[in-house]
Amino acid sequence: MSTEKVTIESIAPVRVDLAGGTVDIWPLYLLLKQPKTINFGISLFAKTIIEAQPSSNPQVQLESLDQKKSNTFTWAQILDDTYEAIPELTLLVRLLRYFAKQHPNPQSLTFSLKTEAKSPSGAGLGGSSALAISIIGALWKWTHPREQLDLDKDGEFLISLVRDVESQVLYGPAGLQDYYGAAFGGLQLLSWKIAKNERSSFPLSTLKELEARTLLFYSGKSRNSGINNWQLFKGLIDKNPEVEQKFKAICEATRDLEQALLKQDFQAVVKSVQKEWETRKTLAPGISTEDMDQAHLRAKNVCDVAFKVCGAGGGGCFFILLPEKNDQLKDAVKKAVLESSEIQSLPFEAVPHGLTIK
Secondary structure, eight states: OOOOOEEEEEEEEEEEEEEOOSTTBTTGGGGSSSOEEEEEEEEEEEEEEEEEEEOSSOOEEEEETTTTEEEEEOHHHHHOTTOOOOHHHHHHHHHHHHHHTTSSOGGGEEEEEEEEEOSOTTOSSOHHHHHHHHHHHHHHHHHOTTSOOOHHHHHHHHHHHHHHHHHHHHTSOOBSHHHHHHHHOSEEEEEOOSSSOEEEEOOHHHHHHHHHTEEEEEOSOOOOHHHHHHHHHHHHHTTOHHHHHHHHHHHHHHHHHHHHHHHTOHHHHHHHHHHHHHHHTTSSTTSSOHHHHHHHHHHHTTSOOEEEESTTOSSSEEEEEOSSOOHHHHHHHHHHHTTSTTOEEOOOOBOSOOOEEO
16 A cells, blocks of 8 residues: 655635725626726635545544644545534535545545634635635545646536535525636636636736725624625615615726726725725715725824725725825824724735645
8 A cells, every 4th residue: 555645735815805895796797887896805815735645544634733623534534525514614524525535445544624714704705715716726636636736627627516515515696706717826806707707817016006005904893795695686686776876886996996996096996995885885874884984084094094894894804095105194094093902903915826736
């Protein structure tokens, strides 16, 4: 029996959503005119490490380091479609199950899969989706050891796979933008289409200019994106005219942002992001919190900024975007926001790449 040990490490960035969130949920984008989403990847990576080795006593060890949850399984449990793990490990079990069925002989291996997320839980940065992308990246390499993953060729399939599995775990529809952010990174324009979506990237220079003007904060409170997303989903499906109008305004603001970024006109970028937020915050109660609103007011007292809660809101992270690249001004805004003892600054770097496997 071969005793060769295989070790695979996979990382994927989370994303900051600038505009056009929620419209990335199927089939909502099919009901809207020119729906688009713009986001950029940041260096709060989700990481997966796989270790596999032939063994006379094969078993499976799954561990979520940030959630401090781990368990040991038999391969029979992993391969059994009816077997349910504890909630914190359900996503890991279901993704491993899919790939283990593609492996020629997983039952001969002692197998370990560990995950770790750098973004805070419930931050609104797409952390769970980035984690899922990092997991399938590592699992793909496990089942294709002699191949190089070509995201341009295989990325859409992997995104559809993790979308479906995470929808099972969430027991509801999953948005797509988080997966694209994790898989591809960079500053992306995502256009939601019939049958096949379109993805394009803004130049690296635009990404770096955006990074220099952006401050990211964590409110100290996690949130459940599914709650707000479901309210909006139902409102549009029910043809609520008020919700329809608000989605139309979000789509318009996102298209305005696209044009502003293409021109690298950051005065217009700030206006477009703020315009999107002014509509978004009225979509459902609790999207913003009192602490966040007060932080926005303190920042506005320093200079004219754009403010937006990340993800579906209700807690988690928010970002502030300055119209100019000025370190002194940026420090003054940061100091004003951090007057609340609950709020934490989240340093980051914008990353031009997505899923990376080694």
